[in-house]
Amino acid sequence: MPSAFLNGIDLVYDDTGGDGEPVVLVNGTGASRTTWRAHQTSALSDAGYRVIAPENRGLPPNVLPPGGITLEAMAADVAALIDHLALAPCRIVGFSLGSAIVGELLASRPGLVHQAVLMAGRARPDTFGAALGQARRELHDSGADVPASHRAVFSALCYLSPHTLRDPRAISDWLD
Structure with a gap:
């Protein structure tokens, strides 16, 4: 590397x-x-x-x-x-x-x-984006050991469209 x-x-x-x-x-x-x-x-x-x-x-x-x-x-x-x-x-x-x-x-x-x-x-960050950033910072700063399943669900909520979140196959692939 x-x-x-x-x-x-x-x-x-x-x-x-x-x-x-x-x-x-x-x-x-x-x-x-x-x-x-x-x-x-x-x-x-x-x-x-x-x-x-x-x-x-x-x-x-x-x-x-x-x-x-x-x-x-x-x-x-x-x-x-x-x-x-x-x-x-x-x-x-x-x-x-x-x-x-x-x-x-x-x-x-x-x-x-x-x-x-x-x-x-x-x-630019809207109200939700600012709250999301603050929540991420607080979680990181807490030193909590976050399970992979939580990270996957949280990422899906942040990155995937409502349409994709309603598609059982697509969301299963993402979470896997």
């Missing part, structure tokens, strides 16, 4: 697919870079793209840097990795929090990005 010391952290990332046009995949809250491996990395690599998936700061093996985590710092991490690997301008995909990171990157360093895809993001 390659890494580079950027923005005060040893930024770990996957780099797959060789010399094709680069696509950077930025994940959401608490999701590892390895989440992309199941489908997206292989499909994009098979289509001839070079796929780069950084681990967000604060997720092991990356350490929580002094001063904590901010959206601006996470976007700066992605920008530093794009600069370090000489990928600009590149395609970039963000999921959930990754969408906010990509949005911040587009605002702060637009020249790094050729095309962007933002999935399951929010332009």
Whole structure:
């Protein structure tokens, strides 16, 4: 697993697919870079793209840097990795929090990005989004050992549409 010391952290990332046009995949809250491996990395690599998936700061093996985590710092991490690997301008995909990171990157360093895809993001937190973020922070800070089944149900409620939640096969696949 390659890494580079950027923005005060040893930024770990996957780099797959060789010399094709680069696509950077930025994940959401608490999701590892390895989440992309199941489908997206292989499909994009098979289509001839070079796929780069950084681990967000604060997720092991990356350490929580002094001063904590901010959206601006996470976007700066992605920008530093794009600069370090000489990928600009590149395609970039963000999921959930990754969408906010990509949005911040587009605002702060637009020249790094050729095309962007933002999935399951929010332009700004509404009342529910703010409450969701607060609940996640409190649960994390409590140090509670949350069972995998709880994480799966909570994630389904956050990420899946009401239509999908009512589909027994789709929700069973998600929870499994």
